[in-house]
Amino acid sequence: MPAIAGVSLQVARARIKYAGRDDLLLVTLHRGTSVAGVFTRSATASAPVQWSKKVAASGKARAILINSGNANTFTGVQGVADVRSTAAMAGRAVGCRESDVLIASTGVIGEPLPVDRVQRALAGMESGSRSASWIRAARAIGTTDTYPKGAVRQVRIGDTEVSLCGIAKGSGMIAPDMATMLAFVFTDARLPTPVLRTLLKEGIRTSFNCITVDSDTSTSDTVLLAATGRALNGIPQSATAPELKAFRGALKELLTDLAIQVVRDGEGASKFITVDVSGAASNAEARKAALAIANSPLVKTAIAGEDANWGRIIMAVGKSGARLFQKRLAISIGGITITHAGERVGSYDERKVTKHLKGTEISIAVDLGVGRSKSRVWTCDLTHDYIRINADYRT
Amino acid sequence: MPAIAGVSLQVARARIKYAGRDDLLLVTLHRGTSVAGVFTRSATASAPVQWSKKVAASGKARAILINSGNANTFTGVQGVADVRSTAAMAGRAVGCRESDVLIASTGVIGEPLPVDRVQRALAGMESGSRSASWIRAARAIGTTDTYPKGAVRQVRIGDTEVSLCGIAKGSGMIAPDMATMLAFVFTDARLPTPVLRTLLKEGIRTSFNCITVDSDTSTSDTVLLAATGRALNGIPQSATAPELKAFRGALKELLTDLAIQVVRDGEGASKFITVDVSGAASNAEARKAALAIANSPLVKTAIAGEDANWGRIIMAVGKSGARLFQKRLAISIGGITITHAGERVGSYDERKVTKHLKGTEISIAVDLGVGRSKSRVWTCDLTHDYIRINADYRT
Numbered sequence: 001m002p003a004i005a006g007v008s009l010q011v012a013r014a015r016i017k018y019a020g021r022d023d024l025l026l027v028t029l030h031r032g033t034s035v036a037g038v039f040t041r042s043a044t045a046s047a048p049v050q051w052s053k054k055v056a057a058s059g060k061a062r063a064i065l066i067n068s069g070n071a072n073t074f075t076g077v078q079g080v081a082d083v084r085s086t087a088a089m090a091g092r093a094v095g096c097r098e099s100d101v102l103i104a105s106t107g108v109i110g111e112p113l114p115v116d117r118v119q120r121a122l123a124g125m126e127s128g129s130r131s132a133s134w135i136r137a138a139r140a141i142g143t144t145d146t147y148p149k150g151a152v153r154q155v156r157i158g159d160t161e162v163s164l165c166g167i168a169k170g171s172g173m174i175a176p177d178m179a180t181m182l183a184f185v186f187t188d189a190r191l192p193t194p195v196l197r198t199l200l201k202e203g204i205r206t207s208f209n210c211i212t213v214d215s216d217t218s219t220s221d222t223v224l225l226a227a228t229g230r231a232l233n234g235i236p237q238s239a240t241a242p243e244l245k246a247f248r249g250a251l252k253e254l255l256t257d258l259a260i261q262v263v264r265d266g267e268g269a270s271k272f273i274t275v276d277v278s279g280a281a282s283n284a285e286a287r288k289a290a291l292a293i294a295n296s297p298l299v300k301t302a303i304a305g306e307d308a309n310w311g312r313i314i315m316a317v318g319k320s321g322a323r324l325f326q327k328r329l330a331i332s333i334g335g336i337t338i339t340h341a342g343e344r345v346g347s348y349d350e351r352k353v354t355k356h357l358k359g360t361e362i363s364i365a366v367d368l369g370v371g372r373s374k375s376r377v378w379t380c381d382l383t384h385d386y387i388r389i390n391a392d393y394r395t
Numbered sequence: 396m397p398a399i400a401g402v403s404l405q406v407a408r409a410r411i412k413y414a415g416r417d418d419l420l421l422v423t424l425h426r427g428t429s430v431a432g433v434f435t436r437s438a439t440a441s442a443p444v445q446w447s448k449k450v451a452a453s454g455k456a457r458a459i460l461i462n463s464g465n466a467n468t469f470t471g472v473q474g475v476a477d478v479r480s481t482a483a484m485a486g487r488a489v490g491c492r493e494s495d496v497l498i499a500s501t502g503v504i505g506e507p508l509p510v511d512r513v514q515r516a517l518a519g520m521e522s523g524s525r526s527a528s529w530i531r532a533a534r535a536i537g538t539t540d541t542y543p544k545g546a547v548r549q550v551r552i553g554d555t556e557v558s559l560c561g562i563a564k565g566s567g568m569i570a571p572d573m574a575t576m577l578a579f580v581f582t583d584a585r586l587p588t589p590v591l592r593t594l595l596k597e598g599i600r601t602s603f604n605c606i607t608v609d610s611d612t613s614t615s616d617t618v619l620l621a622a623t624g625r626a627l628n629g630i631p632q633s634a635t636a637p638e639l640k641a642f643r644g645a646l647k648e649l650l651t652d653l654a655i656q657v658v659r660d661g662e663g664a665s666k667f668i669t670v671d672v673s674g675a676a677s678n679a680e681a682r683k684a685a686l687a688i689a690n691s692p693l694v695k696t697a698i699a700g701e702d703a704n705w706g707r708i709i710m711a712v713g714k715s716g717a718r719l720f721q722k723r724l725a726i727s728i729g730g731i732t733i734t735h736a737g738e739r740v741g742s743y744d745e746r747k748v749t750k751h752l753k754g755t756e757i758s759i760a761v762d763l764g765v766g767r768s769k770s771r772v773w774t775c776d777l778t779h780d781y782i783r784i785n786a787d788y789r790t
Binding site for chain 1: 437438439440466468469470471472473474503504505609610611614690691692693696697699700702705706707709710711712713714715716717718719721722724734736737738739777778779781782783785786
């Protein structure tokens, strides 16, 4: 992954929770960088999410401070004060106001953030200022992710070549933390904040908002997009400007790439599952049906067991609340048609489906038979390892 | 459990799927029996559910035919014809029209019902007509329930003593079937159909509609209430008639008793969990928050692991969509207060909660801090055994 002009990365071992590994990332952004963010809609959103929403609303930022191991969630007045003081510390390191610092934290909920350790680690950073690699940055923000997650795209805006680099952390836990998701995308493109916001919102809709590991929504979910403007491209006037077509496509691709990496590394996952629902009355209903399949523990355990138990897909769309016409409901797994006109097709050969399920890339397609809308969702299977990871004592 | 005047039970080994055990139950109801039913709201409801809805709408029935091992779901035109022909067979055995026969089936989805086996088993029944015991009836309708489920209450309506007997099957599977729930309640009370319907609807709201094992809704869920009238009590004019007070209470108790038995025997369950949500803006929001906790795989695995990870409860209410006031959100487990005024209480001693979690009866209470509405939901933990049961191949 290439460097992005205007973005500098520094990592440190703050020992917030994990020992012997980086757990703090400070991203310094060039003066004038535009930012846009999307955040969890949880009613118990973390203190950093509440802070960063305000910073992102200003459309500008100079730094992002990210820690792993502690979510600073449900930590009351102290948690709010701790976000402010760490933002101030990062501001001093970078040379900006605290209100120009975005903060993201994931890890255990309800424990106070060890601010002194963050302070010590930031003080250590100030001296050595060479930028760390993307892969080191991705490792520092992970919890029990089994591999670092990153993606890159290079495209032109008008005649100017610009780069997009993103890193993400996914759903892994040592013991106490819930599945949380963070992603950070950087570009050297010059983009006004309103354009950036529109592009991010549009890109999230078909990427991070279409993945599920276990149906549990984090209190820390955050995706940030920062544009340093160092590429000096002509400034596009809107998100739909013709010269932005390639960039929009590349951003969507990059966000989808990162989102898929998060699902592939879902807790205990042994198979990656793509669920396509078509023939729905609306996009919202297509999504509802796709998520009902993707979140069903019975569908997910059947796939873990390589069991062609398509009746559970029937069950899942039935409970989803999406309108469907049973006599037109069509299901296929791995491209093999199973049902047609409300019943199993005569030529159905379960062995073919079982063979597909023995692979690691599973596809499920359902046509609800009532309309023309569709939706795609990605998920993983539900295995013994998910239980093992999440039923462990915190130590 | 006592016999109910006007109810006769016969069981048989039809070998629909299981060998060496009863899998068919024929309930004969006295002429004039009133019935009320509640059924799954799934859009892929089984052929028997669609049939029985119509019979129950007439308010009268003379028989109930229940099989385990095959759900007759998503079986198309053939499935509909099969329901009708088995209803006709049961009608011949009992001496009534097919339209007086309720049908309930649970088991594998998408496989045709072996009607010939049902016919042979029914033919065998006609000769010997002594009523089977409730426990044998409860065993016949089970799939992989680990014990038969029944409950009984005796109360007075006016001066007349009446009995209530109910049986249920829960969420157990050998391999292919989804978690399904059936319950049948019988009384010798004399109750007009509209009264019966109101009582059942009211009773279901706080019993079967308040349990969840794994968030997956069956295509076969059915609860039927039949009143034979043989007790010859004075006919109450409405569900709220004063002489019905004891009966209403007893019915609610009995339905709750059966519902709790279903959860206790939930697939792989090692702990029974009661979730109380109070301080909600509405009953619907209280229920939404309680179900979000009860269905969260992260909460359920933490309890399986006896891990006092209350942050996951914070997460679950946060994602539920129920309004809450974080600064008043209060959580307790096993009666031990954990949070208060938006953060952990100073005196919190995790060891006490851990001790409670080592038991098998777990209680979680959450106050959302915004209103006066409340809701109670029952569930079980999520264990390795759930994965083992549901990831197995169908054999």
